[in-house]
Amino acid sequence: MTTLAASGLIMMEANTASLRPVSSVSMASGLPGSSVPFPVERRAHSSGRAGPFANALTGAHPAQRTMDTTRYPSAKQGRLKDMYVLDEGPHAYMSPRHLSQRIESPPKRDHATEPFWKAMSRSKFPNSVRAYQDAAAAGEISKRFGEGLRHHGYRGEPLHVDSLLLDRPDAVNKPVNFEGGSTLHIASMKGHADLARLLIHRGADVNCTNRSKQTSLHAACDMNQGSVVFELLCAGADADQRDFARQSPLHRAAFAGAEDAVQALLDYGASAKLKDESGGLPIHKAATMGRAGVIQMLLQRDHSSVGARAEQGWTPLHFAAHGGHQLACEVLVSYGADVNAADDMEMRPLHRAAVSGNPEVCNFLARSGGDLAATDVMGNTPMHTACEEGHAMATRSMLQMGADPAALDGLSRTALHVSTEGRHAEICESLLDFGADANHTNVTKGVPSPLSVARRRHPRLVELLQSGVIED
Numbered sequence: 001m002t003t004l005a006a007s008g009l010i011m012m013e014a015n016t017a018s019l020r021p022v023s024s025v026s027m028a029s030g031l032p033g034s035s036v037p038f039p040v041e042r043r044a045h046s047s048g049r050a051g052p053f054a055n056a057l058t059g060a061h062p063a064q065r066t067m068d069t070t071r072y073p074s075a076k077q078g079r080l081k082d083m084y085v086l087d088e089g090p091h092a093y094m095s096p097r098h099l100s101q102r103i104e105s106p107p108k109r110d111h112a113t114e115p116f117w118k119a120m121s122r123s124k125f126p127n128s129v130r131a132y133q134d135a136a137a138a139g140e141i142s143k144r145f146g147e148g149l150r151h152h153g154y155r156g157e158p159l160h161v162d163s164l165l166l167d168r169p170d171a172v173n174k175p176v177n178f179e180g181g182s183t184l185h186i187a188s189m190k191g192h193a194d195l196a197r198l199l200i201h202r203g204a205d206v207n208c209t210n211r212s213k214q215t216s217l218h219a220a221c222d223m224n225q226g227s228v229v230f231e232l233l234c235a236g237a238d239a240d241q242r243d244f245a246r247q248s249p250l251h252r253a254a255f256a257g258a259e260d261a262v263q264a265l266l267d268y269g270a271s272a273k274l275k276d277e278s279g280g281l282p283i284h285k286a287a288t289m290g291r292a293g294v295i296q297m298l299l300q301r302d303h304s305s306v307g308a309r310a311e312q313g314w315t316p317l318h319f320a321a322h323g324g325h326q327l328a329c330e331v332l333v334s335y336g337a338d339v340n341a342a343d344d345m346e347m348r349p350l351h352r353a354a355v356s357g358n359p360e361v362c363n364f365l366a367r368s369g370g371d372l373a374a375t376d377v378m379g380n381t382p383m384h385t386a387c388e389e390g391h392a393m394a395t396r397s398m399l400q401m402g403a404d405p406a407a408l409d410g411l412s413r414t415a416l417h418v419s420t421e422g423r424h425a426e427i428c429e430s431l432l433d434f435g436a437d438a439n440h441t442n443v444t445k446g447v448p449s450p451l452s453v454a455r456r457r458h459p460r461l462v463e464l465l466q467s468g469v470i471e472d
């Protein structure tokens with residue numbers, strides 16, 4: 001079958017195998033008025049179908065033409081230049097099926113944000129493709145390229161990453177994950193020391209930050225990747241770089257319990273006296289998570305931090321007791337931590353242990369000299385605090401260590417008052433076993449007895465409290 005195209009000067013023969021131009025005008029030199037050469041012969045489509053030009057000219061089935069959505073309009077209208085641009089840039093084969101987002105191109109062009117498949121049916125389409133190519137040439141990293149770096153970075157494949165960077169060496173510091181981290185961030189987090197070494201050799205910035213202002217050293221410390229920490233420090237990474245929360249890599253390593261990373265940082269000379277936005281030192285972060293090994297390493301380097309104050313006046317022992325970390329408490333006390341240090345609310349470490357409800361920590365602090373009768377700004381003893389939080393085991397532990405069940409808080413209430421108001425039957429039973437008075441009252445301050453409180457509010461506790469009443 002033959003048909004006439006391009007003002008009758010070009011005769012095209014289309015079939016399912018090939019498309020051969022026949023013309024009295026030589027096409028080897030290129031399109032008229034253009035420096036773009038036009039190939040003398042076009043092969044069939046890679047799928048075995050006829051090319052889109054043939055489909056357009058022969059009236060192929062619509063379902064077949066749909067596969068060439070982007071090239072079909074140009075083929076149908078005989079725009080050879082558009083067809084050549086499409087063949088030149090395979091990345092431009094985009095249709096409504098393939099491309100839903102808008103493609104950005106340089107400013108001051110009316111097609112700057114127009115999808116390719118829409119521009120396809122307009123004469124300005126070649127300019128859209130050229131704009132896309134210009135933007136890519138200007139240094140924009142493509143989505144597929146970024147996915148490749150991220151994928152091979154997570155898998156720790158230096159050869160694949162190197163092959164990608166050979167084509168785009170400027171992409172070594174480009175963000176490739178949702179946090180805005182580079183490939184070096186990923187390699188550091190996953191512990192791929194060989195890949196990290198390659199990236200550094202390729203010019204990766206060891207102090208490049210992500211959206212959270214964290215460097216690759218922060219990422220390595222979070223995951224206790226000691227070998228990567230060593231590589232980064234040797235490459236000149238800043239050991240005291242702060243992130244968005246003003247935390248240094250040593251803060252992150254201490255929080256994560258990364259002993260290898262902590263050791264490498266301390267050997268390198270990282271400061272253990274930097275405070276984050278809450279006034280916390282690395283030792284406070286370690287105590288929060290109960291990292292006894294890290295606490296010991298830090299205290300061996302700087303013994304004075306054992307009593308350092310963070311926000312609200314908390315010492316490392318306050319943090320360890322609040323988290324219920326017995327081993328961390330033992331390490332701190334062995335280095336001279338004050339078991340009766342008061343914070344801004346006059347709460348001692350024993351108060352904080354009562355909040356967490358760990359009976360072993362309460363026992364340890366009491367045995368180490370913790371004051372069971374100490375009161376906070378509200379007049380609460382550690383036992384009042386445990387009763388208010390509903391920790392039966394911690395309450396019994398303090399009673400066994402000698403806590404006074406008749407001690408009053410700032411409202412003239414006993415621990416039995418507090419536990420009755422909170423409906424903690426098990427705690428009430430423990431207090432009664434140790435001699436708590438169910439009829440204790442303070443008429444002057446308007447405090448009813450625990451039994452009266454139970455009768456009005458918690459009838460189920462009345463029988464229990466009555467069994468503990470001492471008749472005169």
